[in-house]
Amino acid sequence: MRVSKTRRHLEADVVVIGYGAAGAVAAITAHDGGARVLILEKQKSQGFMTSSFMSGGGFICPNDIQGAIRYMEALYKVSEDVYWTEPDIIRVWARYTFQNKGWLESMGGVMKFYRRGGEHKLPGFESIDVYHDPDRGPGLMRLLYHQVHTRGIQVMHDAPATKLMVNSKGEVTGVQAKSGNDEGQVIHVKSRRAVILTTGGFEFDEQMKLQYLMVYPTYFLGSPANTGDGIRMALGVGAQLWHMNCCSGRVVMKFPELLVALNPSLGGRDWISPGNSASLDSGSTRGPVSSTRGPLARAGYIVVDRLGKRYTRETFKPHALYYELTGFDSQRLFFPRIPSYWIFDQKRMEQGPLVQLRSGPAGPAGLYKWSADNREELERGWIKQGDTVEHLAMNMGVDSGPFLETLKNYNLYCKHGEDKEFQREPATLIPLSTPPYYAVELWPGGPNTQGGPRRNSRAQVLRADSSPVPRLYSAGELGSIYGMLYPAGGGNLAECIAFGRIAGENASEYPPW
Ligand SMILES: Cc1cc2nc3c(=O)[nH]c(=O)nc-3n(C[C@H](O)[C@H](O)[C@H](O)COP(=O)(O)OP(=O)(O)OC[C@H]3O[C@@H](n4cnc5c(N)ncnc54)[C@H](O)[C@@H]3O)c2cc1C
Structure with missing residues (x-):
């Protein structure tokens, strides 16, 4: 078999890796923040199927920010100083998810009220409202993809990212990917401002499930393309992991x-x-x-x-x-x-x-x-x-x-x-x-795993010493903010929309290197 060793060089301000709901929202927001955005997607365009598309299309949009904070703290505060998820992240989650319905409607969507109440009857649970796209996951994703296309954001399919590039200061300055179109071709994408990881979870990586989840086997309903690639890339630049033993199941x-x-x-x-x-x-x-x-x-x-x-x-x-x-x-x-x-x-x-x-x-x-x-x-x-x-x-x-x-x-x-x-x-x-x-x-x-690289309230990926990896963000179910208990149906898409926006805003504001 002939293996071509050609290289292709591309450049963008912000590179988004993974084109599910989190990736689409991050790309739209970074673009609207003035960045030139490139999305790298592992799957071919033909037969392209994300967990976001396969979902019920429901998302949390709390009716009261303070109540939602109370509920999330009841879920994620273990003791005075031990948390599944820190209070500052919970506060940002509540503030951004409160805007979820309005944001989607500003994109042209029509969202329907689904139900009130968190999954667990804990303080503040009545502040959790869930809305959904009437056409469920496919409807939500059609809306987001349409917004990506109308902005002219470039999407490269069949381009699985394999590695994050860093400079001598430890800043993430680009991505290495493979191109399935040209056998053996390596793509180098320079990211002038930042990279956003939105590659989903590790639902289809047997070793990761065996090593990290509470029980094996555990089987999932979503896209087989979710094989923990974002976790491996983040580990390669010194990220710490969280919520690896948690899944909504x-x-x-x-x-x-x-x-x-x-x-x-x-x-x-x-x-x-x-x-x-x-x-x-x-x-x-x-x-x-x-x-x-x-x-x-x-x-x-x-x-x-x-x-x-x-x-x-x-x-x-x-x-x-x-x-x-x-x-x-x-x-x-x-x-x-x-x-x-x-x-x-x-x-x-x-x-x-x-x-x-x-x-x-x-x-x-x-x-x-x-x-x-x-x-x-x-x-x-x-x-x-x-x-x-x-x-x-x-x-x-x-x-x-x-x-x-x-x-x-x-x-x-x-x-x-x-x-x-x-x-x-x-x-x-x-x-x-x-x-x-x-x-x-x-x-x-x-539906999905929740673990992955730990992030902070600005959606920055954190190193082992809890300092941010410069120019690296994440959103969606990859290192989701949810710990053992899931707040309510609609939690993951709520996070995709909220942290996709947070990551997109902050990445586009990063001064170019
Ligand atoms: C059946 C089902 C129903 C669900 N219903 C709901 C619901 O109603 N509400 C809710 O909140 N949640 C629901 N969930 C969970 C929710 O859908 C997911 O958690 C969420 O959609 C994940 O979005 P994401 O953008 O993080 O990842 P995904 O949608 O999984 O997208 C990740 C993308 O990254 C790509 N990728 C992976 N590796 C690479 C790589 N190396 N390079 C480039 N690209 C890569 C993948 O191909 C994929 O396109 C449901 C899940 C399932 C399976």
């Missing part, structure tokens, strides 16, 4: 034939999970849950562990359940909840696809087309079936004794309208009594 379906995970639609069509205030991200709802519109339960289901036992209220918080799967049995050396099993009966089977269709890989992204009646997936063996509960237990490979006991108890709770073990909402207690019975494996996973 729950349970997902994962099958060996697919690279990406799929989002289960647990209760069937029209199912509204009343146990959370943030089901927008999961794409599982038709609209806001209000006090006048209760949950519409269509089919029963439970989630059990490898021992055949329930372990949680299945109408879970969609960005925190993940942590419940990390319990390890040190005597028997295994994770009893990995995988878990989603158990349902023929009623759910007839409710339509077992996967969520409004966002994620089986949604508009079209990475997998799930059959309308679930038959194809049954034939593939992704769904296990049993004419009786005993038969299902055998096909799942779980001990039938505890499993039968679990089913018997659950059906009793349904009869009496009270879940004595996990206090699941009575309206969701629908018996499992219509054979055949089914099971699907559920794995730890979800």
